[in-house]
Amino acid sequence: MKTKRQIQKEATRKLILDAAYQVYANEGFSATTNQIAKVANVSHGTIFVHFPTVDNLIICLLERFGSEINEHLHLLSEKDESLETFLAAHINILICYEDFYKRLISEINSLPQEAKYVFINIQSVVSLHLNQVIERDKEQKVIKEIPMHIIFNSWLGLIHYYLTNNYLFAAGSVLMDHKDELILNYIKLIRK
Amino acid sequence: MKTKRQIQKEATRKLILDAAYQVYANEGFSATTNQIAKVANVSHGTIFVHFPTVDNLIICLLERFGSEINEHLHLLSEKDESLETFLAAHINILICYEDFYKRLISEINSLPQEAKYVFINIQSVVSLHLNQVIERDKEQKVIKEIPMHIIFNSWLGLIHYYLTNNYLFAAGSVLMDHKDELILNYIKLIRK
DNA sequence: AAAGTCAATGAGTTTGGAGTCAGTGAAATG
DNA sequence: CATTTCACTGACTCCAAACTCATTGACTTT
Numbered sequence: 001m002k003t004k005r006q007i008q009k010e011a012t013r014k015l016i017l018d019a020a021y022q023v024y025a026n027e028g029f030s031a032t033t034n035q036i037a038k039v040a041n042v043s044h045g046t047i048f049v050h051f052p053t054v055d056n057l058i059i060c061l062l063e064r065f066g067s068e069i070n071e072h073l074h075l076l077s078e079k080d081e082s083l084e085t086f087l088a089a090h091i092n093i094l095i096c097y098e099d100f101y102k103r104l105i106s107e108i109n110s111l112p113q114e115a116k117y118v119f120i121n122i123q124s125v126v127s128l129h130l131n132q133v134i135e136r137d138k139e140q141k142v143i144k145e146i147p148m149h150i151i152f153n154s155w156l157g158l159i160h161y162y163l164t165n166n167y168l169f170a171a172g173s174v175l176m177d178h179k180d181e182l183i184l185n186y187i188k189l190i191r192k
Numbered sequence: 193m194k195t196k197r198q199i200q201k202e203a204t205r206k207l208i209l210d211a212a213y214q215v216y217a218n219e220g221f222s223a224t225t226n227q228i229a230k231v232a233n234v235s236h237g238t239i240f241v242h243f244p245t246v247d248n249l250i251i252c253l254l255e256r257f258g259s260e261i262n263e264h265l266h267l268l269s270e271k272d273e274s275l276e277t278f279l280a281a282h283i284n285i286l287i288c289y290e291d292f293y294k295r296l297i298s299e300i301n302s303l304p305q306e307a308k309y310v311f312i313n314i315q316s317v318v319s320l321h322l323n324q325v326i327e328r329d330k331e332q333k334v335i336k337e338i339p340m341h342i343i344f345n346s347w348l349g350l351i352h353y354y355l356t357n358n359y360l361f362a363a364g365s366v367l368m369d370h371k372d373e374l375i376l377n378y379i380k381l382i383r384k
Numbered sequence: 385a386a387a388g389t390c391a392a393t394g395a396g397t398t399t400g401g402a403g404t405c406a407g408t409g410a411a412a413t414g
Numbered sequence: 415c416a417t418t419t420c421a422c423t424g425a426c427t428c429c430a431a432a433c434t435c436a437t438t439g440a441c442t443t444t
Contacts, residue, residue: 005411009421028302032401043423048403050421106301109356110220120360150377157353158346164301168312185342189381197441201391224431235393240433242391 013050015040020061025099029058029107055112062104062111066118069097070125077129086133087155087183090126094159095175106164127152142191151190158186205242207232212253217291221250221299247304254296254303258310261289262317269321278325279347279375282318286351287367298356319344334383343382350378 019040023031033054037044051057072093076086094101108119130152137143143151162174162182170177211232215223225246229236243249264285268278286293300311322344329335335343354366354374362369 003412005419005421008411012421030302033403034401044402045404045424046422049423052403054402105356106298109298109359110222110302116359123360144380146377146380147373150373153353154346154350154378154381157349157351159349160356161345161349161352164297164352167301167308168315181339181342185338186346188336188338189346195442197389197391200441204391225433226431236432237394237434238392241393244433246432 009050012042012046015042016047016050016057017061017064020057021065021100024058024061024103028103029111033057059112059114059118062115062118065097065100065104066122069093069122072096073125073129077132081133083133083137083187084183086129087186088179090130091159091175091179091183094163095173095179098163098173098175102163102166105160123156126156130155144190144192146190154189155186158182201242204232204234204238207234208239208242208249209253209256212249213257213292216250216253216295220295221303225249251304251306251310254307254310257289257292257296258314261285261314264288265317265321269324273325275325275329275379276375278321279378280371282322283351283367283371283375286355287365287371290355290365290367294355294358297352315348318348322347336382336384338382346381347378350374 016036020036023035023039027035033047034044036057037047040047047057051060073090076089081089104119108116131148134143134148134151159175159182162169162178166174208228212228215227215231219227225239226236228249229239232239239249243252265282268281273281296311300308323340326335326340326343351367351374354361354370358366
């Protein structure tokens with residue numbers, strides 16, 4: 001049985017993580033603990049009651065983000081989908097997290113090392129599922145003879161390129177706007 | 193006729209820009225003016241004699257970088273090349289600037305607005321040349337019916353993906369290591 | 385060659401964000 | 415009920431980085 005205090009503490013912790021997610025999504029990871037405290041509606045010092053350092057806060061946030069997104073992804077593999085539906089589902093998941101994910105991929109190199117592990121983990125989960133779907137199609141000889149990692153990297157490369165170069169394209173959600181076009185043409189690329 | 197002073201001043205300016213290029217390539221754009229001053233072997237204040245702000249220094253550096261790389265690219269279009277040689281030449285140019293270019297693409301979103309214009313400029317020059325080469329091939333009906341911008345974005349997407357995820361692959365030059373593989377497979381993707 | 389200019393210096397100032405800590409009051413404990 | 419614990423507070427310290435400026439002495443001008 002949890003005491004009131006424990007419940008309160010966990011609630012505050014969640015408040016901070018939620019605020020950090022919002023602030024980082026909007027401002028990027030150079031946003032300050034002050035901004036996070038303001039959004040979370042807690043005092044500045046409270047952040048350091050829950051997280052010893054900013055880096056630790058970021059790592060905890062990313063770990064939560066990683067499990068959340070991976071859970072989404074795992075739900076996909078249970079169904080026996082076509083390549084089209086898989087790619088569409090992948091983009092749909094990313095749309096839910098678009099602003100944050102965009103910051104993550106574009107600032108990953110300036111984040112602490114542990115953050116990179118979380119990121120690699122997300123990528124390998126996607127890779128795993130894409131693999132399964134592609135293998136089925138390959139058996140039917142509709143996919144070109146191209147190494148799996150190139151197939152995977154060109155998909156993520158394309159998506160990430162659109163995300164990081166957002167400003168070249170549109171103000172709103174790049175993924176929303178270009179989803180169909182991206183899927184259609186990507187499939188044209190990898191099919192015979 | 194330039195006076196000794198002018199010559200000296202230009203030399204120092206170049207010294208600072210060269211140092212900034214080195215430092216940013218090695219450390220990323222969060223490197224400090226102190227580091228740059230040390231590498232340039234000038235005092236800290238000297239940097240601000242030549243550039244009013246760090247942002248201005250970065251913009252000047254990127255403008256120089258932009259013209260330099262665009263000049264390289266223009267030399268390409270003069271020759272009547274095949275797609276393979278064009279792509280190889282593009283990668284070879286990027287190899288010359290790999291460390292710096294890598295930082296640029298991965299940190300572009302945290303750089304001042306003017307920096308982005310320079311970056312867009314570089315991309316459009318590449319786009320222009322790739323366009324020419326592809327159009328020739330398209331006339332010969334060897335390229336798939338895919339919009340030009342997708343062809344372009346999937347090439348840059350792939351290259352940039354390898355560059356920004358450097359750490360996933362190798363310690364040295366990703367481009368050097370994967371050049372042939374990338375070109376070969378990318379061509380497989382876009383050809384019928 | 386005297387007077388004036390200015391590139392370069394480096395110690396000093398300013399700014400802003402990360403992290404600290406003594407204090408407070410509500411919750412837990414006995 | 416009295417005592418102890420502890421989540422939370424916010425003013426404070428510390429630090430690092432950008433930017434300033436009085437000073438210097440070599441170069442330029444007259």
